Amino acid sequence: MTQTITRLNSSDANFQQQLQQLLAFEESSDDTVHQRVLDIIANVRSKGDQAVLDYTNQFDQCSLTNAAEMELTQEQLKAAWDSLPEDKADALQTAANRVQAYAEKQKMESWQYTEADGTILGQKITPLDRAGLYVPGGKASYPSSVLMNAIPAKVAGVRELIMVVPTPQGHTNELVLAAAYLSGVDRVFTIGGAQAVAALAYGTESIPAVEKIVGPGNIYVATAKKLVFGQVGIDMIAGPSEILIICDGKTDPDWIAMDLFSQAEHDQDAQAILLSDDADFLDAVAQSIEKLLPEMERAEIIKASLSTRGALIKTESLIEAAEVANTIAPEHLELSVADPEALCAHIRNAGAIFMGRYTAEALGDYCAGPNHVLPTSGTARFSSPLGVYDFQKRSSLIFCSAEGANTLGKTASVLARGESLTAHARSAEYRLK
Template sequence: MSERQQTTATISRLSTSDAAFHHRLDELLDWEGVSDKAVQARVEEILASVKQRGDAAVVEATNRFDRLAVTSMDELTLTPEQLESAFHNLPAEQREALSSAAERIKRYHERQKPNSWQYEEADGTVLGQKVTPLDRAGIYVPGGKAAYPSSVLMNAIPAHVAGVREIVMVVPTPDGVLNELVLAAAHLAGVDYVFTIGGAQAVAALAYGTESVPRVDKIVGPGNIYVATAKRAVFGQVGIDMIAGPSEIMVVSDGVTDPEWLAMDLFSQAEHDEDAQAILVSWDAEHLDAVEAAIERLLPSLEREAIVRESLRRRGALVLCQDAQEAITLINRVAPEHLELSVAAPIHG
C-alpha cells in the first residue's frame, strides 16, 4: 500500500497512480452495497404491513422507529392552522428568507413548465402533445437527523406550478420534535396535508393509501436508505422522481482555496447521514495534506461531529490525481449529485 493509498482514522487517501485505485474507487462508490438484503427484507415487511393494515401499521412503525407513543393517526396529522402559526411565529428575517426563496423557485419553474401543442398535417392527421398535471403528489421531507425546509419548497412549489391538485407531505419527527422552519415552508408552499411520519412506512402510506393518508400518483423527495429502498419497491404502483442514494459532493480544487473552506464544504454533505459521501480531488498533494489537517482540526467543533466523522470514514476520500484533465475524467466517472469546482480558472474537457 502506497503512502497516498492509506486510510486514516478520519478519511481515505487515494491516488490515481496506484494500481488498485479503480478498484478502491468502485468500492467507495458502491452505494448498492449499503442497501443490503437485510434492509430490503425489513422494507418489504413494512410495505406489506402498511398495505394490509393501513393506519394501524403506520402508527406501529412510527412509534417503533421514531420513539413515540401515539395511538392514532390524528396525533400524527398537522392542521393548516399549525402550519400557518409556525410561519407567522418565525423571526422576520427567516420569514423573509423563506418567502424570497419560494418566489425565486416559482419564477424559475414557471419558465421550465412544458406546454401542450398540436399541429395538423396535409391529410388532416392531427398530432401533438398533451401535458396534464397529476391529481396528487406526495413529497417526502427529511426530518430525522437533520431538517431541510428547502426540500419542502423545491418539491411543493414546482408541483403547484405544474397544476397538481393536491400535495401530501410526510416528514418524520423523531422523539416528537417538530421543526418550525419545515412547517412554515409547508404553509408557504401551499401543502394540503402534512403527516409526521417517515421511513418506509411513510412511502408505503403514500403509495397505497391508508384510512388517513391519501394515495398519491407520484412520490418525490430525498430520504435515507430505507426511504430509497422503499421508493424503488413501490415504483410502478406509483411514479417516483428517482432512486436517490445518500447525499454526495465532489469538490475539485486547484490548491488555491483555503483548506478550511474546503473542509466545511465536505462537511456540508457528510452531515446529512452516515451514508453520505464527500470526495475532494486535487493534483496538489500538499494541498490535500492541508485539507486533511483542517478536517481533523474542525471536526470537534461540529454539532453533528459523530455523523460527519462516520460518513467521512466510511465513504469519504481525498483523491490525488495527475492534473486537471484527469480530474475531469473522475468527475464524469463519479457523476456526483453536487459538483463544486474550486479553481481559479475554468477547466475544460
C-alpha cells in the same frame, strides 16, 4: 484530532482499481428489513387507517386514538409560519422565492405541428393529479427539503400535494410546518416510515392515494419506495451525500476543507473527494482538515466519513480531473478553478455543478434556486435533479386526416402483415380510399 484520509494518484498503475474500491458502496438493506416492510405494506393495504395508527403509536411513541388526529389543519400550518422569528421567516421566504423562480423556467409546454395532408402530431403536457411528499422527522429538521420537493410540484400544477412527516412523541417541527404552509402543501399527516409510504401508494380511508412519492427517508422508507414503485412513481432511491471538488490550487485551502466537511457531516457514509493537479495544494488542504476538524460540532461523523470514504487525489491535469469526475458522476461537483466554464465543457456526469471559487455547495442546498434533490451513487450518468418535469406527464397526440389515414394506413398495413397481426392491418385498411 489526527485525521487519516486516502491519498491517490492518477498516474499509479492500479489507480482505476483503487478508485472503484473508494466508490464502492451498497446500502445495507438486509432480508429482515425487506420482509418487515413487505408486512407493513400488506397490513396497511388490508387494514387502512387502523394499521397506520397502530404503527404510528408503536414506532413514534404516540397515543393517537382516531384517524382525524393524524392530520394537521391549514390553521396549524399557518400558525407555525406566523410564529417564526423574523430572520427565519425571511430566510425561508427568500429561499422559496428563488426555488420558485428557477422552477418556473422548467415548465414544459404542449406542442403540435400540422403536416401537408392535414395530419396533426403533438405532445400534451398534463400535471399529476396528486403527489406525496415524504419529509423526515424526529431529530432531523429539513424545511429546505419541503421547499425543494413541494414548490416544483406546485409550479407543475399538481392538483393536490399530500405531505407526511413523523412527529415522534407528538412533537412537531415548526420550521418544517411553516415551510409546508409557504410551499402551498394541501394536506399534512403526522405519520412516517414504511407505513406512510404504503398509505400514500395505496390510500386508506383518510389518506388519499397519490400518483408519485418524492422525498428522502431512512432505510425502511427507501425500501418501501422500491417496493411500491410501479403502483406509484417515485423520484429516486437516494444514497449517501457526495461532494467532488476539482481545484487548481489557487483557492484558500480552508474553504476547500470546509466544503468537504459540508457533506461529510451528513453521516459517516457520505463521500467527500478532492481532485487537484497541484500536490502541494493537496498537502495544504490536508493540513486545513487537521486544523479545522476539532472546531466542528459533528467532528466524529466528519472524521469517520473522511477516513472511510474520503480522498485527496492528484491528477496530471484539470482535464484529467474532469475525466475522473465523469467516472465518479458525483451528486455535487465544485469547479473551484480560474475558468470554470471552460472546464465545465468537459463535464458529462454530475447532479449539480457549482462554478467558481465563491460558489459553495451549501448555497445549493438551501437557497441558490436549483433543486437539491440530486442523483447519487453514480446515477448522474443517466438521471437528473428533481424538477417540475417530474410532476408533469407527456401524452402523444395523433390526429389523422382522411388523406393522412390513407397514406399512413398503407405503411401500417404492410408492417402489420409482416408481423402476422392481421387485425392491426385490417383496422388500418378499413380507412384506405
